[in-house]
Every structure is written in C-alpha cells, then in structure tokens.
Amino acid sequence: MMPGCSGDIDGISILVGTARCNANCRECAGRQHRKSAPQKDGELDIARLTQVLRFCHARNCHYVTLTGCGEPTLSPVSLTMVLETIRQFTLDGIKFDPVNLYTNGIRIGTDAEFCDKFLPQWHWLGLTSVYVSTYSDNPSLNADAFRVNAYPSFGIIFTRLKDYGLKVRASVILKNGYTDTPEKFQALSERFFRMGVDNVTAWPLKDEDDSISPLAPSPSVLTVINEYAKTSNGRIRVLLGDSRTKESLARKIALFQNGEISDVWCARK
Numbered sequence: 576m577m578p579g580c581s582g583d584i585d586g587i588s589i590l591v592g593t594a595r596c597n598a599n600c601r602e603c604a605g606r607q608h609r610k611s612a613p614q615k616d617g618e619l620d621i622a623r624l625t626q627v628l629r630f631c632h633a634r635n636c637h638y639v640t641l642t643g644c645g646e647p648t649l650s651p652v653s654l655t656m657v658l659e660t661i662r663q664f665t666l667d668g669i670k671f672d673p674v675n676l677y678t679n680g681i682r683i684g685t686d687a688e689f690c691d692k693f694l695p696q697w698h699w700l701g702l703t704s705v706y707v708s709t710y711s712d713n714p715s716l717n718a719d720a721f722r723v724n725a726y727p728s729f730g731i732i733f734t735r736l737k738d739y740g741l742k743v744r745a746s747v748i749l750k751n752g753y754t755d756t757p758e759k760f761q762a763l764s765e766r767f768f769r770m771g772v773d774n775v776t777a778w779p780l781k782d783e784d785d786s787i788s789p790l791a792p793s794p795s796v797l798t799v800i801n802e803y804a805k806t807s808n809g810r811i812r813v814l815l816g817d818s819r820t821k822e823s824l825a826r827k828i829a830l831f832q833n834g835e836i837s838d839v840w841c842a843r844k
C-alpha cells in the first residue's frame with residue numbers, strides 16, 4: 576500500500592483541491608501533478624484520506640501540511656473537508672499537530688468575505704499555521720514572480736491571518752532577481768517580523784527533479800543567508816538542498832488527490 580515507509584514518519588503533505596491557481600509562476604512546483612487533481616472543489620476521497628492518516632498515526636506522524644498542485648484557498652470546500660477529517664481524529668484522541676496550510680496569500684489579501692467565512696472555521700477545526708509563499712517583500716516584485724497584475728499588501732494578508740488566531744510563517748523562495756542577497760533576506764525577515772509574522776522559512780528555487788535551480792542564488796550566498804538564520808533563535812529556518820538526504824525525505828510522505836502516496840514530492844513544498 577505505501578512505498579518505502581517501514582519506519583517512522585514525521586509528517587504528511589496532503590494535496591488538496593483542484594489544479595486551479597490564481598498565480599502563474601514560471602517554475603511552478605505543482606504543475607507536474609495537475610493531471611491527478613479533481614475538476615471540482617469538494618471532490619475528495621475521505622475514506623482514502625482517513626486510511627492514510629491512520630497509517631501515518633501508526634508510524635508516529637505528528638504534523639500535517641495542506642498544500643496543492645494549485646492554490647488550496649481556491650478549493651475551500653475540499654480544504655474544510657480535510658480539516659473536518661483531521662478534527663474527527665482529534666475527537667477520537669489522535670492529535671496531529673501542527674496542521675499547516677501553504678498558500679500564495681493572494682486570496683487572503685484580496686477577498687475579505689472569504690476570510691470571514693473560512694478562516695475562523697479552519698482555525699476552530701485545528702488549523703495551526705498558514706505558510707505564505709513569497710519571492711520578495713516588495714509587492715511589485717512579487718506580482719512579477721507570481722505573474723499577476725498586482726500582489727496584495729502583506730499587511731492585509733498577515734493581519735487577516737493573525738486576527739483569526741492563526742500563526743503566520745513566510746515561506747521565502749530564494750530566486751535571482753528577487754530575494755537573492757543576504758542583505759535583502761535580512762531586510763525581508765526584519766520587516767515581516769515587525770508586521771507580525773511568527774517565523775520565516777527560506778529555500779532556494781528548485782527544479783522539477785528537486786535539484787537546486789541555476790536561477791537560485793549561489794551556494795556562497797545561501798551559506799551567508801543560512802549563517803544569518805542561525806542567529807535568529809530558531810525563528811528563521813533555511814532549507815538548503817544538500818541537507819535533504821534520502822533518509823530525511825523518507826520520513827515525510829505526500830498524499831496526492833488521486834490517492835497515490837509518494838515519499839519524494841513533499842520536499843518541494
């Protein structure tokens with residue numbers, strides 16, 4: 576049933592929702608998995624999800640990441656169904672913690688009605704943190720990277736999430752032309768912390784085979800960024816490609832929308 580999973584598992588990434596995205600990144604990590612995504616929000620195999628969560632719990636899995644091959648907030652019905660399933664485990668005495676959601680932040684920053692309707696509900700169902708993926712702390716540069724007309728204000732995105740009791744982690748994609756020097760990364764981190772962000776994670780842009788992209792900053796720049804992160808008392812984490820050994824990958828698995836399991840893909844999100 577599950578490949579390469581004889582030992583413990585630390586966490587599971589669950590791909591949720593349709594293939595739709597409100598951005599169009601040049602190096603989209605999800606594009607290769609879009610054919611396995613459902614056509615409609617709300618199409619979800621709850622029995623398979625429950626089976627895989629049970630399997631993970633039996634292997635001491637403690638955290639859940641909700642992500643997608645598109646933008647998960649565009650599939651709020653599916654996301655709610657997944658969170659309700661996780662909540663049922665909590666009611667049965669099995670707690671997955673933390674439960675994190677990845678998003679590009681665009682819908683959160685532009686759709687107040689959506690936030691009012693879903694964020695309190697998701698928090699109540701057990702969502703712990705929201706990881707806002709970003710290329711830069713400059714909204715114009717971010718719009719360029721996401722290939723959208725405009726990227727919303729970070730202040731609005733972070734405030735809406737914090738107002739509903741959610742923790743916020745900025746997930747920074749290090750790419751040349753955007754956040755590509757230690758100085759820019761330090762300025763971004765300090766600015767985001769002042770705006771209420773709890774944590775920052777950064778990782779170099781990856782290619783489809785999970786190797787570091789030639790469009791990512793050089794290894795020497797990444798080293799300095801990592802040194803800076805080490806001074807942050809754990810608030811900043813840098814995920815360098817070479818720290819991801821096969822062994823560490825095997826401790827995380829991903830569940831795709833078609834019910835398949837992988838122990839490789841989750842390194843990218």
Ligand code: SF4
Nearest residue numbers: 596598599600603645
């Ligand atoms: S926001 Fe994520 S899913 Fe959307 S295009 Fe960018 S990488 Fe792909």
